[in-house]
Amino acid sequence: xxxxxxFFYSFFTDSKTLIFIVFLFVAFQTSARSDLVDIRVIxxxxxxxxxxxxxxKIRLAEIDAPEMKQNFGIQSKKCLKKIIxxxxxxxxxxxxxxxxxxxxVGWLFSEGKNLNKEMILQGCAWVxxxxxxxxxxxxxxxxxKKNKLGLWKTEDPIKPWIWRRKN
Numbered sequence: 001x002x003x004x005x006x007f008f009y010s011f012f013t014d015s016k017t018l019i020f021i022v023f024l025f026v027a028f029q030t031s032a033r034s035d036l037v038d039i040r041v042i043x044x045x046x047x048x049x050x051x052x053x054x055x056x057k058i059r060l061a062e063i064d065a066p067e068m069k070q071n072f073g074i075q076s077k078k079c080l081k082k083i084i085x086x087x088x089x090x091x092x093x094x095x096x097x098x099x100x101x102x103x104x105v106g107w108l109f110s111e112g113k114n115l116n117k118e119m120i121l122q123g124c125a126w127v128x129x130x131x132x133x134x135x136x137x138x139x140x141x142x143x144x145k146k147n148k149l150g151l152w153k154t155e156d157p158i159k160p161w162i163w164r165r166k167n
Contacts, residue, residue: 123150
């Protein structure tokens, strides 16, 4: 038992091993979250961009924006363009998962802000109830509704998932 403890102690206190462990930690962190460049807004909840040299399509997690042919669809797209365009810092992409269409689903961040949530705060998208996990998204939506921001200015807006079923 003492021999095993001595081995582990010497293994983890060796500077080369420690540097290697730190390297692995940083490498895994970078793969999950990194800069997104050459961003193109497709609609209010979908963008494409270059991530690690590869062009990917990203569905913004936890939100659902009006479809382009739906009321407020064009405004929602413009809102996302403005949010991304007004950022003075790099846009960071954090992957959540791949969806059934093989799109990357995740969050965009800049200057410490979750840009997905920013779409909700400005009334440019709904919280996607079916997939949302972060309670603060619901609070942001309540704020936008209460202050009649964006799509909440209109009388009884139709949720995108309901609009898609009907159209």
